[in-house]
Amino acid sequence: MAQETEEGNAVSSPSPPSPSPSPPPPPLPPRRKVSGEAPLQVGGQLQSKPTTAVSSIDISTLSFPDGTRGTFPTPSVGSGPSPLNSGYGTPSRDSSGDNLTDSMSVMSLAPTVRAPGDLASLVAGEFNRKSRAWNLLRSQSETVQPFEAIESGDSSELSGFEKEFDNIPENLTDDVRLSMWQSKMKHYLILSSAGKPIWSRHGDLSLINSSMGVIQTIISFYEGAKDPLMGFTAGKARFVVLTAGPLYFVAISKLGESDSQLRGQLEALYMQILSTLTLPTLKNIFVHRPSTDLRKPLEGTETLLSSLADSFTKGSPTALLGALECLKLRKSQRHAINNIFLKNRAEKLLYGLIVAGGKLVSVIRPRKHSLHPSDLQLIFNMLFESGSIKSGGGESWIPICLPAFNNSGYLYMYVSFFDEDGNETQPKPSSTTKPTSSSTPTIPEEGSPPPQPPPPPPPQPESPQEIALILISPDRESFFPFSSLRTSLYNSLTKSTHLSLIRSSLASPRPSISSILPGSNPPPISHFIYKSRPNVQFVMSSLHPLFTSPMARRKLMSQYQTLHAAMHAKHSHLKVIYSVGGDCASLGWVTPLFEFYCVAGPNVSRQAMTEAANRVVKWVGREEARVFIIGGGVF
Amino acid sequence: MADSGAPKPSSSVKLVLLGEAAVGKSSLVLRFVNNDFQENKEPTIGAAFLTQKCNLPTRTIKFEIWDTAGQERFASLAPMYYRNAQAALVVYDLTKPTSLIKAKHWVAELQRQASPGIVIALVGNKLDLTNDSAGGDGEGAGVGDGEDARKVTTEEAKSYAEEEGLLFFETSAKTGYNVTEVFTAIANAIPETSLKTARGPGASSAAARTEEQRVNLNGPRDPNAKEGCAC
Numbered sequence: 021m022a023q024e025t026e027e028g029n030a031v032s033s034p035s036p037p038s039p040s041p042s043p044p045p046p047p048l049p050p051r052r053k054v055s056g057e058a059p060l061q062v063g064g065q066l067q068s069k070p071t072t073a074v075s076s077i078d079i080s081t082l083s084f085p086d087g088t089r090g091t092f093p094t095p096s097v098g099s100g101p102s103p104l105n106s107g108y109g110t111p112s113r114d115s116s117g118d119n120l121t122d123s124m125s126v127m128s129l130a131p132t133v134r135a136p137g138d139l140a141s142l143v144a145g146e147f148n149r150k151s152r153a154w155n156l157l158r159s160q161s162e163t164v165q166p167f168e169a170i171e172s173g174d175s176s177e178l179s180g181f182e183k184e185f186d187n188i189p190e191n192l193t194d195d196v197r198l199s200m201w202q203s204k205m206k207h208y209l210i211l212s213s214a215g216k217p218i219w220s221r222h223g224d225l226s227l228i229n230s231s232m233g234v235i236q237t238i239i240s241f242y243e244g245a246k247d248p249l250m251g252f253t254a255g256k257a258r259f260v261v262l263t264a265g266p267l268y269f270v271a272i273s274k275l276g277e278s279d280s281q282l283r284g285q286l287e288a289l290y291m292q293i294l295s296t297l298t299l300p301t302l303k304n305i306f307v308h309r310p311s312t313d314l315r316k317p318l319e320g321t322e323t324l325l326s327s328l329a330d331s332f333t334k335g336s337p338t339a340l341l342g343a344l345e346c347l348k349l350r351k352s353q354r355h356a357i358n359n360i361f362l363k364n365r366a367e368k369l370l371y372g373l374i375v376a377g378g379k380l381v382s383v384i385r386p387r388k389h390s391l392h393p394s395d396l397q398l399i400f401n402m403l404f405e406s407g408s409i410k411s412g413g414g415e416s417w418i419p420i421c422l423p424a425f426n427n428s429g430y431l432y433m434y435v436s437f438f439d440e441d442g443n444e445t446q447p448k449p450s451s452t453t454k455p456t457s458s459s460t461p462t463i464p465e466e467g468s469p470p471p472q473p474p475p476p477p478p479p480q481p482e483s484p485q486e487i488a489l490i491l492i493s494p495d496r497e498s499f500f501p502f503s504s505l506r507t508s509l510y511n512s513l514t515k516s517t518h519l520s521l522i523r524s525s526l527a528s529p530r531p532s533i534s535s536i537l538p539g540s541n542p543p544p545i546s547h548f549i550y551k552s553r554p555n556v557q558f559v560m561s562s563l564h565p566l567f568t569s570p571m572a573r574r575k576l577m578s579q580y581q582t583l584h585a586a587m588h589a590k591h592s593h594l595k596v597i598y599s600v601g602g603d604c605a606s607l608g609w610v611t612p613l614f615e616f617y618c619v620a621g622p623n624v625s626r627q628a629m630t631e632a633a634n635r636v637v638k639w640v641g642r643e644e645a646r647v648f649i650i651g652g653g654v655f
Numbered sequence: 656m657a658d659s660g661a662p663k664p665s666s667s668v669k670l671v672l673l674g675e676a677a678v679g680k681s682s683l684v685l686r687f688v689n690n691d692f693q694e695n696k697e698p699t700i701g702a703a704f705l706t707q708k709c710n711l712p713t714r715t716i717k718f719e720i721w722d723t724a725g726q727e728r729f730a731s732l733a734p735m736y737y738r739n740a741q742a743a744l745v746v747y748d749l750t751k752p753t754s755l756i757k758a759k760h761w762v763a764e765l766q767r768q769a770s771p772g773i774v775i776a777l778v779g780n781k782l783d784l785t786n787d788s789a790g791g792d793g794e795g796a797g798v799g800d801g802e803d804a805r806k807v808t809t810e811e812a813k814s815y816a817e818e819e820g821l822l823f824f825e826t827s828a829k830t831g832y833n834v835t836e837v838f839t840a841i842a843n844a845i846p847e848t849s850l851k852t853a854r855g856p857g858a859s860s861a862a863a864r865t866e867e868q869r870v871n872l873n874g875p876r877d878p879n880a881k882e883g884c885a886c
């Protein structure tokens with residue numbers, strides 16, 4: 021993997037740090053998080069394909085949405101980025117331990133440092149080794165798509181991913197089952213600090229009891245040393261540990277996520293447990309009986325934990341970015357829906373949401389409260405990923421703790437789906453099937469003669485298709501008022517045809533790159549994700565056709581995870597990162613307003629990617645009020 | 656009495672399902688409401704509210720059904736659902752003796768805490784897992800082949816039900832055996848007086864609730880009203 025990184029203040033960089041070959045000066049602390057996964061990358065977990073040399077034409081300016089331009093120093097290809105500037109420096113273990121204070125201990129790093137040297141120098145060496153002829157050969161095929169190797173089956177690091185979510189059958193011998201267990205690329209374990217197993221994603225607890233025991237011993241050993249274990253590497257697997265109250269959470273990943281990303285996933289599992297129990301209850305249980313078996317009080321939460329864990333393993337933009345996706349609607353339509361919602365609002369309503377296929381349609385809330393994405397992630401997981409509520413039919417009334425809102429008490433959540441049965445009572449379902457002209461004049465087709473993408477876009481159920489109404493109250497007696505709210509809201513939305521607008525928007529796919537960047541065929545980039553930081557929401561392009569398979573989607577998300585990790589490493593000041601590997605090129609760009617990540621085929625030039633990035637960012641600027649909920653309905 | 660042309664009088668009955676986790680409460684409701692069955696139904700979280708009409712010769716009953724979660728951690732919420740209920744379906748799994756014990760606890764709690772006139776039906780579900788010929792009249796009982804998973808005898812449960820004055824049924828949500836019968840029997844067992852203020856189909860839940868509260872003030876119903884419908 022060749023990494024070229026450019027850092028410095030994006031808008032005005034008076035003193036661009038120049039690549040310095042000298043040993044690390046004190047002011048810049050080490051890039052701990054990225055280095056934590058360095059061995060994995062070097063070991064070929066993620067993107068170890070032979071790299072193409074980066075072209076020597078270096079783009080050193082990027083324009084920003086506010087019209088300013090930033091310039092960036094470009095390290096010369098020959099020298100390679102220095103460890104510090106690259107963000108891939110390995111912390112020097114010789115420097116005083118104080119440098120490593122933030123979250124990982126010196127001790128816990130020890131097993132990680134298997135690979136000598138640092139990633140940056142390895143990378144530089146690697147890409148310099150590529151011969152000119154090889155590069156020439158590679159560049160002949162300009163339209164190589166990202167991850168083409170997947171199709172030809174030589175994607176060794178992800179081989180077996182199709183079986184990742186299969187159950188381990190109970191009727192096989194323990195040896196067979198254990199080896200199946202070991203072949204999973206991702207494990208999550210939850211145990212009590214007394215060592216009692218609570219939950220694991222794969223394998224029943226009897227199968228993995230001994231592993232749990234080992235892990236508990238290791239963790240508690242370090243805990244005694246007042247130097248908690250944060251993570252370690254064993255073979256190809258990265259272990260990350262999170263201690264939360266009386267519980268241990270462990271993630272074991274062969275997918276190359278960074279420590280902080282894995283820790284974020286573990287935190288989400290912890291949030292799910294709090295959502296079931298609340299923090300005071302959890303604490304109480306263990307204060308009174310430290311050896312309590314938590315499985316009983318958590319009964320039924322296993323499926324939620326599993327679907328949450330699987331969404332991380334499949335690759336969840338929501339989890340990666342801590343942001344939500346919205347259903348694309350015209351500003352005026354969303355405004356009208358918000359107003360209808362507000363008009364029908366019941367007393368004691370705290371939050372009201374309309375969610376279609378996991379995407380936000382409308383939110384109403386009191387002025388002084390906003391919703392936290394991590395809470396919404398739990399709700400969406402419950403409603404859309406696990407079947408418990410969906411399959412029940414009818415209306416649900418669910419006590420739920422939203423830990424980011426208040427981890428010490430329950431709220432009551434009303435849920436009802438506006439679908440099938442609703443369709444029957446609806447006199448004119450005609451507009452629900454095909455996108456009507458009123459609903460999606462999505463792309464401003466300025467000056468581009470053929471606005472239609474050549475092939476008719478195939479039906480694309482990238483996400484579930486249900487429309488859910490969610491009403492949250494602190495009052496457990498609010499069910500019936502909310503039930504009548506549902507009826508009146510449903511009637512108003514149907515009468516005003518907004519419900520069919522929502523349905524048709526839901527049925528139409530996410531925007532394709534070729535519709536956003538008309539005029540270039542093939543489009544220079546293959547996929548992008550844009551996160552609006554102020555709105556805590558993201559928009560991304562269609563996964564069709566390149567990234568629809570679970571494996572390709574996983575690869576794409578891994579790519580984004582790598583970019584994201586590099587840019588969010590503590591003390592990283594990266595603003596732009598461009599990376600080329602054997603099977604794709606990728607670009608990350610972070611400003612105070614947004615985070616942008618995109619992926620292209622391996623031979624797409626950096627210039628082309630940068631231009632495309634700028635155009636996409638402009639497009640989002642134009643579409644902002646449609647692809648994001650800005651503010652929502654406030655009462 | 657309604658003649659053929661006029662709509663029959665209709666009234667709402669609030670019904671709650673209680674019972675240990677995984678005995679098949681949601682499956683019974685799904686069978687009754689949608690005539691459907693799901694092999695791997697996920698546990699209910701909180702409670703689900705559904706409605707279904709039941710046509711009797713002389714009137715229409717609209718059941719307002721609370722399908723509660725059987726998992727222990729939701730037990731403390733149960734009073735919220737049975738508080739104003741006119742009928743309760745207490746379900747056990749006849750392949751699992753502990754579930755009958757749990758069912759008896761629910762019956763005792765209802766008799767102590769719920770509205771005095773509440774009509775209670777005790778239901779042993781998963782009859783298709785037994786050898787009884789009765790369970791097989793649906794789309795073919797599951798296991799068959801001589802294996803009998805029954806752990807609770809009909810006699811034991813039935814005599815308990817009689818002692819306590821409960822309706823009693825053995826059902827299979829899977830085959831549909833006896834499911835509508837349970838609900839029809841309950842509809843028939845609801846005392847006429849508590850249905851007096853019948854409304855049209857549009858009767859709101861809130862209205863139904865106040866109606867029940869009024870009814871509850873009338874004191875205990877006559878338990879004999881149930882006898883006629885027991886199996």
Ligand SMILES: Nc1nc2c(ncn2[C@@H]2O[C@H](COP(=O)(O)OP(=O)(O)OP(=O)(O)O)[C@@H](O)[C@H]2O)c(=O)[nH]1
Pocket residue numbers: 674675676677678679680681682683693694695696697698699700723724725726780781782783784797826827828829830
């Ligand atoms: N063979 C058989 N299986 C059944 C029957 N009824 C339910 N099941 C199965 O038993 C399991 C539990 O059924 P549910 O309807 O979810 O049970 P529940 O009582 O609602 O469970 P909670 O919601 O957790 O309280 C599911 O896998 C059903 O498919 C039945 O009559 N026969």
Ligand SMILES: [Mg+2]
Pocket residue numbers: 680681682697698699722723724725
């Ligand atoms: Mg249920």
